[in-house]
Amino acid sequence: MTNRAVISTPNAPEAIGPYSQAVKVGSTVWLSGQIPLVPGTMELITGDIQAQARQVFRNLAAVAEAAGGGLDNAVKINISLTDMGDFADVNEVMAEFLCAPYPARACVQVAALPKGVAIEVEAILAV
Template identity: 55%
Template sequence: MRKIVSSDKAPKAIGPYSQGVKAGGFVFFSGQIPLDPVTGELMGTSAAEQASQVMQNIAAVLEAAGLGFNDVVKTTIFLTDLADFAVVNEIYGGCFSSEPPARSTVQVSALPRGAKIEIEVIAVERS
């Protein structure tokens, strides 16, 4: 059985996908880019500004599922420039306790709306 997760505190999907889906004890969240939840506009020009907005968006969809960053078990970070790796790590790392989740980071040639960063998240439901 699956259940859709949605929050008006995070940007609406810009394509045919859900913000998140609960299935089999996990919650799979679609990638978040740095869109303002109200206007749908891209926020920030630097990787740091964009990473901060992405993490705020992730916090909102986690909250809608009744979860928090400590429930995240795996993330994937997509960057258009790996030179932004260190600054993104600083912002990303500040959202997790001393035991962050598993993670992959890859450089991609482009992201929707010209974003510099996208992060997707998998979390485990609380029992």
């Protein structure tokens, strides 16, 4: 696929597995799921779900910027939570990072996430 570009930035955490931070094909960018890791140190943000969610959305924003866009270019967001009781708090944080009209979204509860975190978010952008 000649129009496929791998997106990478030091402003987001390095991949912790065999995947890219994002892949761009044409004007569509698929951002891999981000967890609350601090770029550079790879330190996990733990505790308060809003603090975790803010780090996740900062990470996504950094990858989106490296792809030539921003979170306002998101057309689809997928959120995985280990506790659906965190739904309202995550909505609050998401509204800090995205503006109306909001992208389509799914939010699901999962049994576990990498490194034992409470949240992972992935996105699709149209840039």
